[in-house]
Amino acid sequence: AQKVTQAQTEISVVEKEDVTLDCVYETRDTTYYLFWYKQPPSGELVFLIRRNSFDEQNEISGRYSWNFQKSTSSFNFTITASQVVDSAVYFCALTSGQAGTALIFGKGTTLSVSS
Amino acid sequence: DVKVTQSSRYLVKRTGEKVFLECVQDMDHENMFWYRQDPGLGLRLIYFSYDVKMKEKGDIPEGYSVSREKKERFSLILESASTNQTSMYLCASSLWGSVENTEAFFGQGTRLTVV
Numbered sequence: 001a002q003k004v005t006q007a008q009t010e011i012s013v014v015e016k017e018d019v020t021l022d023c024v025y026e027t028r029d030t031t032y033y034l035f036w037y038k039q040p041p042s043g044e045l046v047f048l049i050r051r052n053s054f055d056e057q058n059e060i061s062g063r064y065s066w067n068f069q070k071s072t073s074s075f076n077f078t079i080t081a082s083q084v085v086d087s088a089v090y091f092c093a094l095t096s097g098q099a100g101t102a103l104i105f106g107k108g109t110t111l112s113v114s115s
Numbered sequence: 116d117v118k119v120t121q122s123s124r125y126l127v128k129r130t131g132e133k134v135f136l137e138c139v140q141d142m143d144h145e146n147m148f149w150y151r152q153d154p155g156l157g158l159r160l161i162y163f164s165y166d167v168k169m170k171e172k173g174d175i176p177e178g179y180s181v182s183r184e185k186k187e188r189f190s191l192i193l194e195s196a197s198t199n200q201t202s203m204y205l206c207a208s209s210l211w212g213s214v215e216n217t218e219a220f221f222g223q224g225t226r227l228t229v230v
Binding site: 006009035043044045047050091093102103104105106107108 | 146148150155156157158159160163171173203205207209217218219220221223224
């Protein structure tokens, strides 16, 4: 069975602090895909990144970076120099490379950035 | 732009009513999903479909059924609505390919209240 665990329920930081959101996953598949989504107060889910299981390169996009480590089954997300607009619920998700498999989400981490 | 459209943004129904939530996508995606989102529980998968007339149970299918007669449309049915089905319902679609899965695209959500 596949599972995604986001152990941090809520995180509060002050603007300009760096923050890391943890994601640990479980799967028996050798081919799988990991995702991060952002859900701002408006409610719409926004796709941030996709990573496949064969690509362990870290990725940086502006203030966002992702650290994928198969050895620890983790796909962590770091926001550098956080801003108030980063306040949202962040979800990590997992699906396998097999047809007909579900997209499974973690319970999400609520990030609050204060000024 | 990919569009996933849910038929209603807000819905109020009475206990015992049969409720239909409709979702349409315009990008010829094979996969379609129904989730419900509740505070502290994240996105829980109700049902998903990877092809016309194909459906698979997710984590919480009890009290729900689905229909996918056409590729672009995926309907969620509450056979006899109950108050514990009051929730935000999210529909999503994604492309399944032999090489790469795309991210899932989400609708705007339907806030269902059962009274």
